[in-house]
Amino acid sequence: MEKIQNLLTSRLRLRPLIMDDAEFILELVTDPDWLTYIGDKGVHSIEDAKRYICDGPQAMYQQHGLGLLLVESIESCKPLGLCGLLKRDNLPMPDVGFAFLAAARRQGYAYEAASAVIAHSFQHRSIDCLAAITSKINVRSQALLQKLGFTFKGLHHMDENDPGSNLFELSKATWLKTASVI
Secondary structure, three states, X not given: OOOOOOEEOOOEEEEEOOHHHHHHHHHHHOOHHHHHHOOOOOOOOHHHHXXXXXXXXXXXXXXXXXXXXXXXXXXXXXXXXXXXXXXXXXOOXXXXXXXXXXXXXXXOHHHHHHHHHHHHHHHHOOXXXXXXXXOOOOHHHHHHHHHXXXXXXXXXXXXXXXXXXXXXXXXXXXXXXXXXXX
């Protein structure tokens, strides 16, 4: 299985989550936008955050060789958000996920981090297509996905209780055409 790699951009470092990131995780997953667009993950204390890191991202690193990465500023080393690949049982391909603290939004960090994750996925992994999902009301994430080259495919039900999430896809072939133009 592939080792989880750190990714670097001009402003950001993306790295695997560790237990010392629990305070940041608690802040992020209790953010009102996280709760609105992603949902309550039952993280209400530092201990809950450590369990979330262990049972979520770290378990995914071990099982699938991918997962959400902590995004931090190279300059300040402060955590800004999460971005990475998820492997869900109800999607046939990995999906790109991202979430950022309110103070880190609207500064291009999500685009920069997601671009790095996509490039690494298509260049260094045997991945031919990526998915992304958003809540139907999360128009900012939908716009970002379209800017990244994703195409809306329709509604996808994550489980029997899900009213439907927007499903987007990006193929390696489409990304290569787009990347060669930039």
